[in-house]
Amino acid sequence: MNESTYKLNLNDRINNRLRRIANVLLLNASFIDNLGLLNGKMGIAIFFYHYFRYTQNKIFEDYAGELIDEIYEEINIHTPVSFEDGLTGIGWGIEYLVKNKFVQADTDEALKEIDTTIYRNSLYRPFLLESGNDIFGYGLYFLVRLTQHGTDDNNLNTLFKKQHLIYLTDDCERILAQKKYLDFKIENLGIDAINSFAWFLLEMEHWGIFPFKVRKLFQSLPGYIEPLFQNSTDLPAVRQLLTLLENIIPSLVDTELSRLYKAIISKSITIRRFEEISDESKVCSIIKETWQSLIYDPYNNDVDDQLNRFNRIFQIIDAEENWNNRLDNLNKNNLGLTGLAGIGLGLLKTQSSGHGAQGKIKSLQLAEKIKE
Numbered sequence: 499m500n501e502s503t504y505k506l507n508l509n510d511r512i513n514n515r516l517r518r519i520a521n522v523l524l525l526n527a528s529f530i531d532n533l534g535l536l537n538g539k540m541g542i543a544i545f546f547y548h549y550f551r552y553t554q555n556k557i558f559e560d561y562a563g564e565l566i567d568e569i570y571e572e573i574n575i576h577t578p579v580s581f582e583d584g585l586t587g588i589g590w591g592i593e594y595l596v597k598n599k600f601v602q603a604d605t606d607e608a609l610k611e612i613d614t615t616i617y618r619n620s621l622y623r624p625f626l627l628e629s630g631n632d633i634f635g636y637g638l639y640f641l642v643r644l645t646q647h648g649t650d651d652n653n654l655n656t657l658f659k660k661q662h663l664i665y666l667t668d669d670c671e672r673i674l675a676q677k678k679y680l681d682f683k684i685e686n687l688g689i690d691a692i693n694s695f696a697w698f699l700l701e702m703e704h705w706g707i708f709p710f711k712v713r714k715l716f717q718s719l720p721g722y723i724e725p726l727f728q729n730s731t732d733l734p735a736v737r738q739l740l741t742l743l744e745n746i747i748p749s750l751v752d753t754e755l756s757r758l759y760k761a762i763i764s765k766s767i768t769i770r771r772f773e774e775i776s777d778e779s780k781v782c783s784i785i786k787e788t789w790q791s792l793i794y795d796p797y798n799n800d801v802d803d804q805l806n807r808f809n810r811i812f813q814i815i816d817a818e819e820n821w822n823n824r825l826d827n828l829n830k831n832n833l834g835l836t837g838l839a840g841i842g843l844g845l846l847k848t849q850s851s852g853h854g855a856q857g858k859i860k861s862l863q864l865a866e867k868i869k870e
Contacts, residue, residue, distance in 0.1 A: 535587030541835030581635025631688030637698035785840035
């Protein structure tokens with residue numbers, strides 16, 4: 499078989515798998531009660547908008563819009579604030595869809611109530627993490643909210659967000675430098691949490707917000723990173739952390755600190771290799787790389803390297819036995835970006851298309867739904 503025939507056959511197989519993933523999600527997504535970005539409807543909606551852009555089949559755009567409508571209707575006072583399952587991730591997802599021109603919206607209007615709720619929640623909560631491996635959703639959310647007017651300091655909404663980001667940087671200091679998490683029976687911070695803090699600090703440096711405090715906090719990260727590299731078996735999270743560290747180094751003004759970061763990176767060559775893990779762990783690894791590439795943009799791993807890994811394990815994903823086993827174990831917790839939709843989105847990255855798509859998104863009416 500020549501190379502062109504092989505590529506054609508591979509594309510057909512990927513497209514067939516994508517159709518089957520889309521069909522399963524079409525039948526099941528509306529029945530899950532998780533509204534969130536990583537584990538729920540928000541992430542599945544993102545998959546379907548991407549799939550519409552790839553296929554130009556309006557059924558998928560319409561279904562994605564229906565999922566967004568369901569999210570609006572189902573948000574209530576019990577909806578968590580977490581990035582993985584709650585409001586910060588949902589709001590982040592809306593900004594993502596608008597930024598990437600999947601939908602049209604004035605997000606200052608569409609997310610007004612979410613802004614207020616998250617802001618109020620961050621002020622009154624004694625601690626901003628539920629566990630040591632939570633993603634720092636408050637920081638990621640308010641940074642992505644600078645997308646439209648981040649350089650306009652005459653805009654009151656922009657000034658409000660930047661002021662709150664300063665408060666959140668103080669929270670980072672309490673967590674990273676003062677280790678206040680110990681007061682809340684959290685023994686340590688996991689690699690997903692550290693990745694989110696590193697991204698937050700990098701973006702704060704990029705925007706020039708509270709630079710003195712941000713650079714001071716860069717000094718706190720190495721104490722967390724070395725033990726993580728020694729103990730973590732989470733290969734995609736380790737790779738993401740390495741990429742973030744490499745992007746931090748140019749911002750370091752302290753030469754000794756810069757040397758320390760470089761030394762930590764050089765020691766990381768001893769981490770376990772991708773080839774050494776089980777087939778299912780490889781699939782889980784690629785799923786995680788896919789959702790990480792969404793939220794840690796622009797500090798992503800080498801795209802070509804990631805796509806090469808995905809192509810190498812496609813035969814695992816495509817094997818009928820593996821697919822049937824995945825269907826047999828399907829449940830409400832593995833349909834989202836950490837599960838089936840994550841596989842689909844990863845496959846779409848290998849089939850990237852330049853087609854455009856636009857929908858419309860209504861203003862988010864939460865005033866009566868979200869109250870203290």
